[in-house]
Amino acid sequence: MFKPLFILFLSVLSFNSFGQLLQGDKAIFTEQDTLRGSITPEREWWDLKYYHLSIEVLPESKSILGTNKVEYTVLSPFQVMQIDLQKPMEITKVLQEDKELKFFRNGNAFFITLEKQQNIGDINNVVIYYNGQPREAVNAPWDGGFTWNKDTNGNDFIATSCQGLGASVWWPVKDHMYDEPDSMRISVEVSNLLMDVSNGQLIKVEKNRRKKTKTYHWFVDNPINNYGVNVNIGDYAHFSDKYDGEKGELSLDYYVLKPNLEKAKKQFQQTKQMLEAFEHWFGPYPFYEDGFKLVEVPYLGMEHQSSVTYGNQFQNGYLGRDLSGTGWGLKFDFIIVHEAGHEWFANNITDKDIADMWIHESFTSYSECLFVEYFYGKEAGQEYVRGTRASIQNDKPIIGIYGVNAEGSGDMYYKGSNMLNMIRQITNDDEKWLATLRGLNKDFYHQTVETKQIENYLSNHLEFDAKPIFDQYLRTNQIPILEYRIYENRLSYRFTSALPTFKMSVDILLGEKKERIEVTTNWKSIDIQEEVKDIKINPNYYMGLMKMQ
Known part of the structure; x- marks a missing residue:
């Protein structure tokens, strides 16, 4: 996700309203921040394997109801499980092996008492029933939640977005970045006049004639981070293509509102350019089994895994603007390039703690300049990344506070990308730099990582000690x-x-x-x-x- 300067204030307001309190220049964190942001004992003992999220979306009441089946492996004996679901959503029932379980709520965390003995190595599951009116996004995707909108023909146009705020804003989940399901099924029931588009491949559309609805069943064949799971509902037109990539044939699917079909067919041709450039720099697209989708939504866009959302009005730049001020930013559609770049950095390589979100945003912001370089030459890419310095604030450290769901400065975008570009300059070996970028995505394939792992990897493969640079540029707000x-x-x-x-x-x-x-x-x-x-x-x-x- 990208946060331009003019919305940073809104984003900070929203984050603070979630739990963090400001006292002078210090952040004071609550028990809820710790429950959300730390690996609690009630999370640590079980390894997430699989979700089946099944919901019905009710636009008339702006509500949803459904279930989530959570399959897990027992890592150590423990009898209490933490599941997160934010107010005003409610968990109504939890079953294990058809037995109803007791649970209690502490703010946005639910603690479920398991009756069955949890033995190391066992693979068990619970089924969680829930409903309610999820938080409505006021300024998606930065404040997060459900967006309830209408298209120009009066049809419902609905989407989710929840980075930072967390997936638990709309579904019951182990809402911490460190643990991802190995695969997932998403079933969404909507009006039979509309379509749902979610992550992965569409495996079945089920007609519910009595209710005049349809249920769209999607399957994600790869690990997926919580905030990457999405629901997009609209009166969509669909068209498709194929890309002959490094791992073979990749399916490309596009879903846009029907009046925008012709514009999308022209603009979305940039998808193949994006894939060509990023497979060169970063290695194969990480989710061939799940395909790649661009999905039109009623907000700017977001990096939902294999289901990248798009709202850039079918034009180049960032809503028609060049964020670098150099002219190069108008050579490409910012949302297609930036949000799809996250497929490598955020969705393939995911931070374990949101404090390390620079791993997502610095590399992805840097990918913009690499896209420019691939098609227009190295100096063009260098001009682009230097031009983005006008957005840097140097307000606080890029790395946030661990264990309390607190991200660092918005400088993780363009200060971070300029730091990476500077490290490339110091390396002074473009072949080694390319091999290192590709190596990151190969060696940390489908993993959650910490800053230290990325720092050590870069130092080892670039063959110089980059730690002083990371300490200075990520952990302070001082520019040397x-x-x-x-x-x-x-x-x-x-x-x-x-x-x-x-x-x-x-x-x-x-x-x-x-x-x-x-x-x-x-x-x-x-x-x-x-x-x-x-x-x-x-x-x-x-x-x-x-x-x-």
Whole structure:
């Protein structure tokens, strides 16, 4: 998901309303934040294997009702299970082996007492019945929930979006990023005049003549993160295509409102360009079994796995704007490129804790510049990523607070992408850089990860210690300044506005001569030619420069 500057304030307001309280410059977290954001004892003992989510959507009352079958493997003996469902939704009944179980609610967490002995290695399931009016999204996808809308013909046009806020805003789920089901079935009952589009492949449409409804059954054959599960309901037209990719034939399916069919057929041709570029940079599309879909929705868009949602009005740029200010951002449809880029970073490689959401957003924002580079050349891509610096705020660290469902600064997008581009500059080996990006998606295929794993992987494969860079750019909001002075044919330099341990190789220009210097927070010096009065930093470094007298 992308958060442009003009909506960051709305997003923060929504997040704070969920549980985090602000006191001065410090965040105060509640018990509910801990229950949501930590691996509690009631979560830790069981490994999620499979969901079957089955719901009926009732637009007249803006409500849903249904069940979720949760299949799991017992990792250690324990008799209480935590399932999350946010108010005002209600769990009404829980069954295990047809026996009704007792449970109690603590805010948005339900604790179910299991009567059957939970033995290590057993594969068990519970079936959870629930209903209610889920939170309505006011400014989707940033505040999350259900969007209840109408198309121009008066038909219901409905969609879900819930990153950050959490999937438990509309269905009962183990709502923590660390554990994903290995597969999932999604069954959605809607009016027989409409269609539901969800994740994975459509396996069956069941007609319910008495109720004048249809149930759409979708199957996801790969692990899927909670917020990636979606429901999209509308009077859709469908068209399809195939892409001959690195793992063979990939099915492409497109669902748009009927009046937009011709526009979509033209605009969505960019899907193949996106796949060509990203399979080059990142390796095979991670979900061949589930196919790739673009689905029109009544909001801007979101990276729902194998069911990417789209609302960019069939135009290039971000709603027609170039977020880089360079002109390159108008060469592609931002939502197709950015949100589909998340199939590799967010859906294939998923953070275990939302505090590490930079793994999703920094790499995906960087993918925009890689798309430009693939089709228009390296310098075009470099211009694009440098142009995005105008959006950087340096307001707080990019990594959030662990264990309380707290993401870090919105700078995870373009400060993060500029950090990655800078690391590429330091590596100075594009073949190694390409192999590392592809290696990430191969070696962490379908995994949930922590920041440390990604940091270590990059350092090991790029063959230099990048930890000081990550500490500086992810864990502080300070941008290092290269402070220098020239005196009697000596260049002296150091970093200020930096952690004491910060160090980095920097490419500079001394007159007409290119030079790489190793900079720390302590003064260093080198001999230079007499006529050199100033230095320049390679523009692909995101840092400051200050000459001292």
